[in-house]
Amino acid sequence: MDAPTIQPKFLPTQNELGVIAVGFSGGQCKAGVDAAPMALIQAGLINQLKDELEYNIHYDGEVHSYSELMPKEDPDYRNMKNPLAVSAVTQTLSKQVYEHAKEGRFVLTLGGDHSIAIGTVSGTAKAIRERLGREMAVIWVDAHADINTPESSESGNIHGMPVAFLTGLAAEKREDIFGWLKDDQKISVKKLVYIGLRDIDRGEKKILRDNGIKAFSMHDIDRHGIGKVMDMALGWIGSDTPIHLSFDVDALDPMWAPSTGTPVRGGLTLREGDFIAECVHETGSLVALDLVEVNPSLESEGASETIRAGCSIIRCALGDTLL
């Protein structure tokens, strides 16, 4: 590996990297996804970013479990499970991300389940608005759309709802249940692009259609090839818009990332996953990355492979290149 050569358009320097490790699994029901940040770090991730990609790392050395934020009781609310916990954690995470982002650092967040993106995207969106006076785009790479409202969700798991809250399609006045999420922390549905979708709820299909949201399913990738799909996805966003990339490892086919909470067959090859990350890096517009839903405890055999896949995607998004 070498230090990246792409000049970032929306960061003042090339190599300042904020890292936040989020050991939180309350957005869904399976234990284990909280162990992912430690597993990624133990696989050498941060050292590689420092030594080989030559980043200047800002990391507090801690995997945050936010145990101090956990409520004594957390009854379902509007069909949401653990609403107080997820709200409190993402509110705090939003501030952590914001602190890095307002300094002009690239922000890497290691999840955790995908509910944490409520914190990460809101944090970068606010900082980018303040620093640059502009709206940010989000590329959501996932087998799922995660755009259920509390009412459209069948499971009530909040990791299936972050996009709804971030775009304002879902909202709640209670300050302690995402009411803290203000307009300057949200993103427009017009600046959202999905890649890798293949398991969408009926209600979500309607939401995507009704809001004209840009989405590239696996069918599109098969039809056009991943090269052309990335051209189209990045063309939709345009070259003058900062990008937050939120990468759910279940976008990859279970053949390459089996150890995740809701695996779906027919997914991206690891090559395609890396390629997506490389292309987004090459734009020079990337300002933040989430890597979520690695669950090292779910499949004894597949855990290390899933962790390796996660590390690979992170390195590619941060500028590792083949040639």
Add this chain to the structure above:
Amino acid sequence: MDAPTIQPKFLPTQNELGVIAVGFSGGQCKAGVDAAPMALIQAGLINQLKDELEYNIHYDGEVHSYSELMPKEDPDYRNMKNPLAVSAVTQTLSKQVYEHAKEGRFVLTLGGDHSIAIGTVSGTAKAIRERLGREMAVIWVDAHADINTPESSESGNIHGMPVAFLTGLAAEKREDIFGWLKDDQKISVKKLVYIGLRDIDRGEKKILRDNGIKAFSMHDIDRHGIGKVMDMALGWIGSDTPIHLSFDVDALDPMWAPSTGTPVRGGLTLREGDFIAECVHETGSLVALDLVEVNPSLESEGASETIRAGCSIIRCALGDTLL
């Protein structure tokens, strides 16, 4: 899943579905492929078609073994194995398919080995001629061309010959050995398109060349990508021709469909198989589908995966979509 939104061009209604379960394995030598229809149904296939894709199902609730048709003796004839049995079964199946197709129903046949396509294609070809006064096209998705004549075949297994009989390249006067197959039940070699070929006998290569038959091998799929290949395949057929899709699960790579009689490496990914089925559905021209050569008994580990792949292809051909 939702009810399909594509309007069929050659069926009077959108959701009338005839289903025929054919538990027949006499077109080849390995036991077990007769168990496929029950395995597909037990995996929930028919319920999904009814509840999720909202088809009105016409199914007699029976897996036909046609034991009453089995001859006492069935000596080889012109190198064919079990000629009387295969002829009798496919003649009866042809009538069953015809009965559904003349009512304007989509006909789904669950095989069974690929010899049964002598029955299915002849049945739809005749009904389409009568209902619409036009010739039908056949898309044959397979690792093999199944176009041997009795004389060119090395094995004598009739599941390697159905296309030869259906196109008239092979013929036999004996009424009890495919002599029942009349012109109005046959298809033109000009209306035949292969996808996925990779294991062709020497004699078959000559037949394909001599008759100018349109064939897309795995080499073509690698060269152009499956998206472009489907454009070319469907362009060859044209938009005003009813299509019968005969899908041999061995078109898929053994990685996704290991439990089949004659697996061949270097095949379609499951994504490509689903994509083919989706594209053919999207034409609105599809009138019948065979899914054959799933053999649940051949590989204990791979059987359930092969069955799932078969169900997936059927759902895609019947209008299931990702978005």
Add this chain to the structure above:
Amino acid sequence: MDAPTIQPKFLPTQNELGVIAVGFSGGQCKAGVDAAPMALIQAGLINQLKDELEYNIHYDGEVHSYSELMPKEDPDYRNMKNPLAVSAVTQTLSKQVYEHAKEGRFVLTLGGDHSIAIGTVSGTAKAIRERLGREMAVIWVDAHADINTPESSESGNIHGMPVAFLTGLAAEKREDIFGWLKDDQKISVKKLVYIGLRDIDRGEKKILRDNGIKAFSMHDIDRHGIGKVMDMALGWIGSDTPIHLSFDVDALDPMWAPSTGTPVRGGLTLREGDFIAECVHETGSLVALDLVEVNPSLESEGASETIRAGCSIIRCALGDTLL
């Protein structure tokens, strides 16, 4: 299989095939790659080439271990391991290849580790210059660039250096350490094309850039598809240049070729590997093929699959076709 129909442009006849089996592993540190030629032959390779592709085989029936050439002592020299042994073996192999090539035969060399290409490429380059008065191109299919100089190499294994010596980027005056390699045995960096790269040393990246060497990484294959990449690779070489194809089996993903010394994830599918070989054959310009780095002893389960993959690539390069 049938006899190939492509007319070779740079060989006087279509079906004269020289075969050399090189049981040599001294270019790297792991035992076992010397057993590959016997494993390939026992899998039926030579019989298939003779009986099915109808080649007239010139093979001395021997797997050469060159034990008579092994020096008593072989200390590191300029950081190279086993320099005397590798030099002596490749010098002898160069003559063996030359003897076949000057007769106008296609030369197939079964390795062995990739250091042996110092012998094979030099042998064909010299013979082609003499027979046809022209320079030869080399297509190097590999996860690695194998273009380290003794000084840039971290391991000192010569199988990571053959391209450097063959292009003159590395040189040594000592006759017994590749000093025997003369200008008429070398190739130009302008006539070199890489396909499949994904694990390149930092020093190698610089060498590739500084010399303007044409290289298609896995990223390029994902971007354009293998069909377009082959168009570009062969377009770079042009239609009037003889081609030596040096195929390292580790170019394939470990999913298809696990049993090799330095596997790297994210590689070619077997379909893509076969496709490359088919395309190069179709040019009619191919004059020699190396298949190297199959190591049947490294993975008990994956050995037979790796051997099968190797045989498949060889058959495709020698004219086996799907249709």
